[in-house]
Amino acid sequence: MLTVGVDVGGTSVRAGVVNADGAVLDTSRAATPSGEEALEEAVGAAVAELAARHRVAAVGLAVAGFVAQDRRTVLFAPHLAWRRAPVADRISQRVGMPVVLEHDANAAALAEHRFGAARGARIAALVAIGTGIGGALLIDGKVFRGAHGVAPELGHLRLVPEGRSCPCGKNGCWERYCSGTALTTTAVELLARHPGVSTVLAREALGDSRAVTGRRVAGAARDGDPLAKQAMSDLARWLGEGLALVADVYDPEVVVIGGGVSESAPLFLDEARERYAAVVTGAGHRPLARIRTAQLGDDAGIVGVATVARELATPRTARNGRR
Numbered sequence: 340m341l342t343v344g345v346d347v348g349g350t351s352v353r354a355g356v357v358n359a360d361g362a363v364l365d366t367s368r369a370a371t372p373s374g375e376e377a378l379e380e381a382v383g384a385a386v387a388e389l390a391a392r393h394r395v396a397a398v399g400l401a402v403a404g405f406v407a408q409d410r411r412t413v414l415f416a417p418h419l420a421w422r423r424a425p426v427a428d429r430i431s432q433r434v435g436m437p438v439v440l441e442h443d444a445n446a447a448a449l450a451e452h453r454f455g456a457a458r459g460a461r462i463a464a465l466v467a468i469g470t471g472i473g474g475a476l477l478i479d480g481k482v483f484r485g486a487h488g489v490a491p492e493l494g495h496l497r498l499v500p501e502g503r504s505c506p507c508g509k510n511g512c513w514e515r516y517c518s519g520t521a522l523t524t525t526a527v528e529l530l531a532r533h534p535g536v537s538t539v540l541a542r543e544a545l546g547d548s549r550a551v552t553g554r555r556v557a558g559a560a561r562d563g564d565p566l567a568k569q570a571m572s573d574l575a576r577w578l579g580e581g582l583a584l585v586a587d588v589y590d591p592e593v594v595v596i597g598g599g600v601s602e603s604a605p606l607f608l609d610e611a612r613e614r615y616a617a618v619v620t621g622a623g624h625r626p627l628a629r630i631r632t633a634q635l636g637d638d639a640g641i642v643g644v645a646t647v648a649r650e651l652a653t654p655r656t657a658r659n660g661r662r
């Protein structure tokens with residue numbers, strides 16, 4: 340049986356046809372429109388395009404936002420038009436198939452657990468480092484959602500009292516120190532503190548600090564630029580500090596580091612592991628979580644939510660029969 344997974348993000352709507360082994364067989368992509376109606380039309384069109392080429396049985400939507408416990412309603416999505424919107428029913432009417440929703444980090448975690456870096460782990464956490472931090476926790480392969488469906492908000496754990504301000508309204512949130520955005524902030528701060536230091540970044544930022552992006556900082560660090568390496572080391576430090584908090588609360592077997600920034604993991608992951616091992620409670624006297632990079636890359640959300648859709652579309656008797 341084939342199902343469609345749709346990753347509904349702030350910039351693009353990406354859809355893929357996924358088989359039972361988690362392989363993506365075909366894809367479609369469109370820019371994310373701003374209105375609610377237009378967004379649902381775009382999702383419907385992406386599904387219709389793929390359904391015209393493949394026999395698909397159900398659809399899953401990985402949404403960058405809060406999804407209600409029943410996985411049929413989007414409560415709030417900061418970068419999408421949906422507010423308390425019954426998205427699953429509306430899309431289901433459009434495409435004539437069962438539709439299920441899942442938070443994008445949960446979907447990615449499910450995919451990594453089924454097919455990737457967290458395979459076989461009883462307690463697994465996902466820390467997706469991109470523009471911000473997306474977090475997910477799996478217990479026995481099932482998503483932990485908290486009492487109201489919004490846990491865990493790992494990116495907004497306060498690591499630095501009176502620290503950098505966050506769009507969420509708080510200060511010192513983890514993602515302000517450990518994300519692509521944080522890399523930029525740190526690099527610009529370092530440039531201001533060390534004027535006249537001739538580095539790649541200083542030349543790029545000449546007159547316009549907006550030229551310094553997380554991706555450029557990572558690239559410069561790879562090229563050996565000392566200031567960019569320092570910014571990367573700062574990210575590593577805060578990743579380790581945050582992982583120690585995650586471990587104190589959840590004691591996971593595996594933490595999967597995903598998101599766009601994880602592509603630069605060789606530049607920061609060893610240092611982050613060392614920091615984590617040094618500051619976690621009971622350091623030196625307890626087993627440590629394995630910290631691994633994600634294996635499914637950009638497709639994790641699509642594969643994860645397509646797998647959720649498959650389970651929804653498979654009759655329970657058939658599922659029991661297979662065991």
Ligand SMILES: [Zn+2]
Binds near residue numbers: 506
């Ligand atoms: Zn915050």
